[in-house]
Each structure stands twice: as structure tokens, then as C-alpha cells.
Amino acid sequence: MSVGTRVDVAIMGVRADAPVRRAGGAGPSDDGHLIMGGAGAAIPLNPDSPYIVRDGSLWLGETDLGVPVQAVRRPRFYDLVTADGVPYEKIAKLHGADVLATTVVQTCVRYGEADRCRFCTIEESLRAGATVAAKTPAQLAEVAEAAVRLDGVRQMVMTTGTTSGPDRGARVLARSVRAVLEAVPGLPVQVQCEPPADLSWITTLKEAGATAIGIHIESLDERVRGRWTPGKAAVPRAAYDAAWDEAVRVFGRNRVSTYLLVGLGEDPGELVEGAAELIGRGVYPFVVPFRPMKGSLAGRDGAPAPSPRVVREVTEQVAALLRAAGMTGADQRAGCAACGACAALAVAGG
Numbered sequence: 417m418s419v420g421t422r423v424d425v426a427i428m429g430v431r432a433d434a435p436v437r438r439a440g441g442a443g444p445s446d447d448g449h450l451i452m453g454g455a456g457a458a459i460p461l462n463p464d465s466p467y468i469v470r471d472g473s474l475w476l477g478e479t480d481l482g483v484p485v486q487a488v489r490r491p492r493f494y495d496l497v498t499a500d501g502v503p504y505e506k507i508a509k510l511h512g513a514d515v516l517a518t519t520v521v522q523t524c525v526r527y528g529e530a531d532r533c534r535f536c537t538i539e540e541s542l543r544a545g546a547t548v549a550a551k552t553p554a555q556l557a558e559v560a561e562a563a564v565r566l567d568g569v570r571q572m573v574m575t576t577g578t579t580s581g582p583d584r585g586a587r588v589l590a591r592s593v594r595a596v597l598e599a600v601p602g603l604p605v606q607v608q609c610e611p612p613a614d615l616s617w618i619t620t621l622k623e624a625g626a627t628a629i630g631i632h633i634e635s636l637d638e639r640v641r642g643r644w645t646p647g648k649a650a651v652p653r654a655a656y657d658a659a660w661d662e663a664v665r666v667f668g669r670n671r672v673s674t675y676l677l678v679g680l681g682e683d684p685g686e687l688v689e690g691a692a693e694l695i696g697r698g699v700y701p702f703v704v705p706f707r708p709m710k711g712s713l714a715g716r717d718g719a720p721a722p723s724p725r726v727v728r729e730v731t732e733q734v735a736a737l738l739r740a741a742g743m744t745g746a747d748q749r750a751g752c753a754a755c756g757a758c759a760a761l762a763v764a765g766g
Contacts, residue, residue, distance in 0.1 A: 417453035417474075417483045422760040423728045425452075425474070427705050427721050429462025432469035435490040436510055437461065439541070439710070449488040449512055449757070456488075456512025458757040460707065488513050491567040498555050506547045507559045508572075512757045516563045517573040518556060520592050521585060522549050524577030531647030532713060533634070535677065538577050540711035550588075553595030561599040571750040572596065575608035575630070578648075582613035590617075590624040597625040606630060606751030611651060611659030618659065622666045627750045629663050630702075631656065632675040636690035637682040644680050644714075660699045669698035670743045673753045678730050679706035679722025691734045695741045702745070702752050703734045704759045731759070735766035 434448025438458075447458040452474065468475050474483040494505045508518035522542045526532060541547050556574075563569040574592055576585035589607045596605060607621050608630035621629060633648075633656050635641050641649040656674075663672040676691060678684070691701035705727045708715045738744065738761070745753035745762055756762035 417481075417763055419732055419760055419764045420724070420728050421474070421476075421481060421483065422452075422457075422763040423705070423724050423731060425457070425459050425465075425467050426758075426760060427460075427724050427727065428467060429460030429465040430467045430469060430474070431463055431465050432459075432461065432485070432487065434461060434487050436488040438509055438511075439544075439546075447758075449510070451484075451486045451488060451513055453483045453485075453763070455762060456515070456755060456757040458511065491563065493559065493562040493566050496559075496562055498558055500555070502548060502555060504559045504562065507551050507555050508563065510563070510567065510569070511573070512755055514568055514570040515573060515755045515757075516560060516569045516571070517575075518551060518559075519547070519575050519577065520551050520556070520588050521576045521579060522547050525580050526578055526647030528647075529713065533645045533648060534713040534717075534719070535634075535644065535680075535706060535709065537709050537711040551592070553592045556592050557595040557599035560596045560603065564600050564603060569603075571604045571606070571627075571754060573606050573608070573751055573755070578610050583617050584610040584612050586612045586617035586621055589626075590620050593621065593624040593626050604628075604750035604754075606748070606754070608632060608751075610648065611655045615659060615662045618663050618666050626667075628671040628673070628748045628754070629667055630673045630675070630751055630753075631659050631663060634675050634677050635680050635682050635687075636676070636693075637680075637686065640680045640682045644677075657697075660694070660697055664698040670700055670747055672698065673700040673702050673745075673748065673751060675752070676701045676703050677706045678703060678727045679720075684726050684730050687730055688733045688737075692737050695737050695743060700738070700743055700745060700748065700753045701734060702759060703731055703761055727760070731761055731764050731766075735761050735764035738766040 436449040604627040606628040
């Protein structure tokens, strides 16, 4: 599949049946999970898209693009309920064919309208009753064991809404990782949180057994940060730099990542320059097109999706930088960059 086609479907979506889907949450969502061209793809389901899945292939109008597509089957662990009566599907979701993902704490201290990240819908799935506010380590361990045993899950992603303590969510993540790895020894797990005020929490997460860590800034442009992530923008860029450097020291080069969203108004050339700086630090810049999701402030205000041309150009340039540095998402073993389903970097060679 070409990078252009992969970018187009990431932005324009596809007409397809997808038993595994997610609407709302902390990251890119409103999508269906497919295997497209042999790789996992989380694609918006759009009844008006010119792209359609037909006869196991991706079509553009009446043209068969020759890209094989199959829907990810509904996992068997979704049929189970925890020992304390919560459906497994409310504890963790299948992403792609073999990634288990959970938001450990589904609330965020920054979710008031004045502070909320404009692209985020972390609490909307909670309001819809699709999840629970806080997942216990025991629940996560129970679900992870079943997902590995029944459905062949090969990695796990744990993110969290920002908590009020100076650890910013690292404490509950560490407890959760320990519990999961007691139940499923050796399962690669990525954790995601804001930079903790005390950077020793990064070592705690590594010692708990985390394989990789995501510390997401979304934009390196201070003007864009102030508009799109007003609460998080109160954490200065210097704190992110210090956290990334410490995470690379603790986890290793290319075991640390950050989201960079294309389409928030940042100059594309400056975005690529910032990505190059991150790569030089050993941090993987996971370049993803912004999605104006239902339930987000951006969606409410009619913010448009980014230009496919700009997303393709940025993706190809960042992928070239990653290749030159010998960094690929797959080498992280766990996490969004390792999964790659929400972006086109893997198709571009990153």
C-alpha cells in the first residue's frame, strides 16, 4: 500500500464492517480495526468515504487498489466478566489484531473546558457507560491473562488521565504493570503519562517491568500548545525535555516516544525539524493526523481534518529521518509506535 493511500484512509476513513471499534477515549478513536495490507490499521468508519472494503480488498470508487483488507474479529475475551462483575471489554480494548490497550484512570484533572486538550475525549466513553472510571491492578491482570490466552495478544498499552498528584499517574501505572506481569510474565507493556514532577517515577515504571514509555506533548510549538492543550501547556517544554532525556537514560534509545499531531496549525517544516531534534535525543516522534472526533471540543467547534498532502509529506520526511537513525516503531516492542495502527509511519518505513 502506498503512503498516500494509507494517509488518505486515515483521514477520510473507509466504508467497512468492523466488529472491533472504539468511539471516544484518550487517543485517536472513532475508528474500526482492520488488517490492511498485512498490518493493523485503526481507520475512521465513514459512510461517505470514497474508500470501501469489498471482497476482501480496498477499493477507491470502482477501482480495486489491490490492498488486501480484513476486519479484526471480535475477541473472545470480550465475552467474559471479571470476578467482581465488570465486563472485560470495559477494562481493556483490543487494538488491531494483537494489542491490548487500557486507560487505567479514565478521568483527567485537565478535563474542565478551560484546560482540556481540544482533541481529547477521555471522559466521553466513561459518560457513555463504555468503561469504568478506574481499573484495578487485579482487573487488568485478569483481562490481560485472558486476552493473551484466548486471543493471542502480544503487547499491551497502558495510558492514564492525568492525576492530581506529582506522579501525574505514574504510581497507578506502576502498580498495574506489576500486576499484569505477575499474571502474564514477559508481556511487553508500554506506559503513557505526563512528565512526573519527580523524575524518579520513570525508574519506578521501568523497575515495575514496563518495556517502553510514551510521554506525549502533541506539539512542539508553544503557540499551538497554548491553544490546543492549555492545561498541559502549563507544564513547560523544559520539563518534557528533562523527562524525555531521563526516560532515554532509563529505558534506552528508541524505547521512548511522543505523539506529534499533524493539523493543529504548526508549520509543517518546523514540525519535521522538531521531530529531527527528538530523534537525536533517542525519542521516537509518533506522527499522527489530528482527528476532529465527536465529543471533543475541536469536533464541537468544527475544526477540520488536516490536508492529506501535508500529512503525507510530514510522514515521509519523518520516516526518512527515523530510517537514517536506525529507529523503527516495531523495535519498541510495545506501545503506539510499535502498533502503528493510527498512523502511516510504518508504511513509510518508520
